[in-house]
Amino acid sequence: MKSALVLFLVLVSPAPILAAEFQVQAVTTCVSPDSSLETLQGFLEAAESSLYINAYTFTNQDLAESVVDARKRGVDVRVMVEESPVGGIPEEERYVLNMFLASGIPVFLSSGPDWRFNHGKYAVADMARVFISTENYGYSGYPREGLSGNRGWCLEIEDPGVSGYFAGLFFRDLGNAQRLEAPLPGAEAPAGSGFRDYPAEFESADYRGSFRVVTVLAPEDALEEIVGLIESARESVYAEQFYAYTYWGKGATGSPEETPNLFLEALVDAARRGCRVRLLLDDTWYNVERDDPRSNYYAVRYLNELARREGLDLEARLMDSRAAGLEKLHAKGVVVDGKAVLVSSVNWNEHSPTRNREVGVIVYGEPAQYYARVFEEDWSSGQGDDDKKTEIVIGVLLVSFTLGYVVRKRTV
Secondary structure (H helix, E strand, O other): OHHHHHHHHHHHOOOOOOOOEEEEEEEEEEEEOOOHHHHHHHHHHOOOOEEEEEEOOEOOHHHHHHHHHHHHOOOEEEEEEEOOOOOOOOHHHHHHHHHHHHOOOOEEEEOOOOOOOEOOOEEEEOOOEEEEEOOOEOOOOOOOOOEOOEEEEEEEEEOHHHHHHHHHHHHHHHHHEEEOOOOOOOOOOOOOOOOOEOOOOOOOEEEEEEEEEEEEEEOOOHHHHHHHHHHOOOOEEEEEEOOEOOEOOOOOOOOOOOOEOHHHHHHHHHHHOOOEEEEEEOOOHHHOOOOOOOOHHHHHHHHHHHHHHHOOOEEEEEEOHHHHOOOEEOOEEEEEOOOEEEEEOOOEOOHHHHHOEEEEEEEEOOHHHHHHHHHHHHHOOEEOOHHHHHHHHHHHHHHHHHHHHHHHHHHO
């Protein structure tokens, strides 16, 4: 009854959809590449009456087959994806979307104008369960068993209120989408996951109890909700992000002082309050370019230099993806005090929280500890800024030079 009321209010309300709070009893946590495919496939295969999927891109044929099977069982299935992802709709996604059309599944291409990109990644089943992730529906986010992919965070919430909220959001957002009427040309079957072998460490975990859940939406309130979460920290903030601009505004004219990244400033403020603050960023080449003053490389240097200057318990690192056995760090998550966790699609640039359709939730309670453990494991494979490495290298060279000089003096 509650989910039906939420759905009705969302559909008839002309105002923007804002954050809502729910008290739920069941949460399942998972991460990629360890347990994401198994958990999401189980979610899809359990659908009995309805299944609504919103994804930035959908290129994973294994997941697509689970969706088609749901349709064959008589489930009401609808899929919405971004019409113009960066680089255009890939050939593999054209193949998947054509699969859906051939199975009688309505497909919708989201085209604005209320946002720049439909970047959310969520699914609602039976108006009872919702699956939310940091990962696109591809093989990187949902690799086959035993293979590697992205580090991503995901979770399932079983609750009619939360599910009704996101179902209402889905149908509301269909107003910014066009139905795909004919198969797309240039389709090519997905090649599947070809990443290295990966020994899974984090299985999915089921939590039962009473957990507060707060929804996070962009462009409506994501900036306010995420900054507010960090501001609530009293002991610690652990964040894993695909990327975090050193500052917002234009790359050539902006600066941390004039156009700060409000997420990074919230981290700094938390450290100044005495919190232990850690930020782990992706090290993929395009995220650490030296000619981009806002890249992860400079974000790490900026935070670490500030921490050294002010004596803060604040540190940033780049994940060593190769050492961790991962394709890349693609998560967009925050754990506060080990008691609250954000899982969302929001990247830490300016446009993501203010101009895109992004979706996430903040979950309070024991599930946050699961992601804290994941963070600690990932943090151990991270690398500090190059200045610290340079100091070590210089120190080693100086010692070597001194020893060599002493040896030469003794042999002359």
